Amino acid sequence: xxxxxxxxxxxxxxxxxxxxxxxxxxxxxxxxxxxxxxxxxxxxxxxxxxxxxxxxxxxxxxxxxxxxxxxxxxxxxxxxxxxxxxxxxxxxxxxxxxxxxxxxxxxxxxxxxxxxxxxxxxxxxxxxxxxxxxxxxxxxxxxxxxxxxxxxxxxxxxxxxxxxxxxxxxxxxxxxxxxxxxxxxxxxxxxxxxx
Amino acid sequence: xxxxxxxxxxxxxxxxxxxxxxxxxxxxxxxxxxxxxxxxxxxxxxxxxxxxxxxxxxxxxxxxxxxxxxxxxxxxxxxxxxxxxxxxxxxxxxxxxxxxxxxxxxxxxxxxxxxxxxxxxxxxxxxxxxxxxxxxxxxxxxxxxxxxxxxxxxxxxxxxxxxxxxxxxxxxxxxxxxxxxxxxxxxxxxxxxxx
Numbered sequence: 001x002x003x004x005x006x007x008x009x010x011x012x013x014x015x016x017x018x019x020x021x022x023x024x025x026x027x028x029x030x031x032x033x034x035x036x037x038x039x040x041x042x043x044x045x046x047x048x049x050x051x052x053x054x055x056x057x058x059x060x061x062x063x064x065x066x067x068x069x070x071x072x073x074x075x076x077x078x079x080x081x082x083x084x085x086x087x088x089x090x091x092x093x094x095x096x097x098x099x100x101x102x103x104x105x106x107x108x109x110x111x112x113x114x115x116x117x118x119x120x121x122x123x124x125x126x127x128x129x130x131x132x133x134x135x136x137x138x139x140x141x142x143x144x145x146x147x148x149x150x151x152x153x154x155x156x157x158x159x160x161x162x163x164x165x166x167x168x169x170x171x172x173x174x175x176x177x178x179x180x181x182x183x184x185x186x187x188x189x190x191x192x193x194x195x
Numbered sequence: 196x197x198x199x200x201x202x203x204x205x206x207x208x209x210x211x212x213x214x215x216x217x218x219x220x221x222x223x224x225x226x227x228x229x230x231x232x233x234x235x236x237x238x239x240x241x242x243x244x245x246x247x248x249x250x251x252x253x254x255x256x257x258x259x260x261x262x263x264x265x266x267x268x269x270x271x272x273x274x275x276x277x278x279x280x281x282x283x284x285x286x287x288x289x290x291x292x293x294x295x296x297x298x299x300x301x302x303x304x305x306x307x308x309x310x311x312x313x314x315x316x317x318x319x320x321x322x323x324x325x326x327x328x329x330x331x332x333x334x335x336x337x338x339x340x341x342x343x344x345x346x347x348x349x350x351x352x353x354x355x356x357x358x359x360x361x362x363x364x365x366x367x368x369x370x371x372x373x374x375x376x377x378x379x380x381x382x383x384x385x386x387x388x389x390x
Contacts, residue, residue: 021309025220101309106364110305113367114216114296127369158361158377165364166357169301172308174322182353189388 008046011036012060015053019061020101024054024108024119054119061104062126069093073137079144080191086137087160087187091180094168102172106165131157138194147194159190203241206231207255210248214256215296219249219303219314249314256299257321264288268332274339275386281332282355282382286375289363297367301360326352333389342389354385 014035019027028050033040047053069089076085096102105127112120134157141147163186171179209230214222223245228235242248264284271280291297300322307315329352336342358381366374 023218023220023306025218107305109364109368110302111218113363124369127364131369154373155377155380158365158374159358159381161364162357162359162361162381163354164357165360166353168308169304169322169356169360170353173304174319174326178349179353182350185350186354186357189384193384 009060011038011043011046012056015057016061016064016104017099017101019054019057020096020099020104020107022101023111024057025111027053027057029053051117051119055122058104058108058119058122058126061099064098065093065105068098070133078140079146080141082137083141083191086134090160090164091167091183094164095171095180102168103164106168134160141194151194156190156194160187163187163190204255206233206238206241207251210252211256211259211294211299212296214249214252215291215294215299215302217296218306219252220306222248222252224248246312246314250317253299253303253314253317253321256294259293260288260300263293265328273335274341275336277332278336278386281329285355285359286362286378289359290366290375297363298359301363329355336389346389351385351389355382358382358385 011032015027015032018031018035022031029040029043029047032038032053033043036043047056069086069092072089073082073086076082092098094103094106101107105123108119108123109127112123131154135153138147138151138153138156142149142151142153163183166186167179167183170176170182206227210222210227213226213230217226224235224238224242227233227248228238231238242251264281264287267284268277268281271277287293289298289301296302300318303314303318304322307318326349330348333342333346333348333351337344337346337348358378361381362374362378365371365377
């Protein structure tokens with residue numbers, strides 16, 4: 001990897017961390033310059049605009065998400081074990097194991113849901129890909145005979161997202177220590193219903 | 196009501212609408228002045244700071260939420276009918292029936308979860324009150340014999356919030372027309388588990 005690319009990845013790591021805490025709108029060339037101790041003009045050489053910075057941060061965070069959540073799930077035996085691995089990794093992502101501010105995509109979704117433009121389009125396309133991946137992983141449970149033939153993978157994808165979103169609200173905002181146990185019980189109830 | 200109070204309520208209606216679309220951070224005295232055609236100095240007479248404006252908007256939106264979601268539920272017979280009425284009203288709130296940008300509190304939660312200060316404290320206290328209300332409404336279902344004695348009201352409160360958060364993600368961000376049907380099915384599954 002060339003030195004320029006290494007530097008850029010280090011900047012994007014820092015930028016993802018900032019955005020996970022304060023949202024995409026709070027991520028500016030200025031705050032990033034202060035954190036990375038790089039000059040604003042140096043940062044402008046990497047990112048031509050705030051919008052391109054936001055898109056690159058979303059792409060970078062998604063790459064990390066794929067590495068720490070999706071790949072380990074796909075490396076696990078098909079069916080229920082794979083669905084469980086997906087849930088565990090995803091829960092850790094929401095808990096803040098990777099980016100300390102928790103799920104950057106959730107913060108970005110709340111910011112962007114009524115704001116048309118290329119950043120929203122990028123996020124939506126990415127989140128649709130994620131739904132497809134969850135659906136595909138769930139389907140391995142049907143074809144392996146772990147889940148019922150008529151179980152609806154799109155219902156499962158929406159339901160499991162709900163478990164994680166309610167977890168992050170209850171844990172990160174309300175600081176309720178029971179949030180994670182409740183999320184696990186809700187996930188077990190989804191599996192029971194699917195079997 | 197004095198004229199000053201009527202004016203202030205009209206301003207808060209507009210401010211809640213703006214914040215539901217662009218988040219609390221997007222609500223400034225400047226954007227509010229443009230929308231209401233009032234002068235910035237006139238607005239400063241009502242709200243001394245951006246922070247006090249944000250808190251008053253959250254309080255105003257919560258009053259509307261209580262009027263359109265909580266009161267109709269409490270006016271419905273105790274037990275499962277009351278829980279259903281709560282869900283229907285809350286779903287409408289998320290759908291954007293009241294504020295066109297959807298749930299202002301969800302947007303604010305994503306913005307504020309890592310940002311300590313009086314606005315976050317206000318939101319957290321308010322959301323804890325909401326959890327208590329959901330728990331209390333669910334408990335009427337236990338005492339009326341509609342739900343099992345050992346059903347956990349806090350589990351239900353977190354689960355039903357998840358159903359609504361996943362609905363808003365899938366409907367408002369991804370524009371998936373199946374989101375509402377799935378939310379209803381998920382809610383029915385929660386009731387079935389509670390019975």
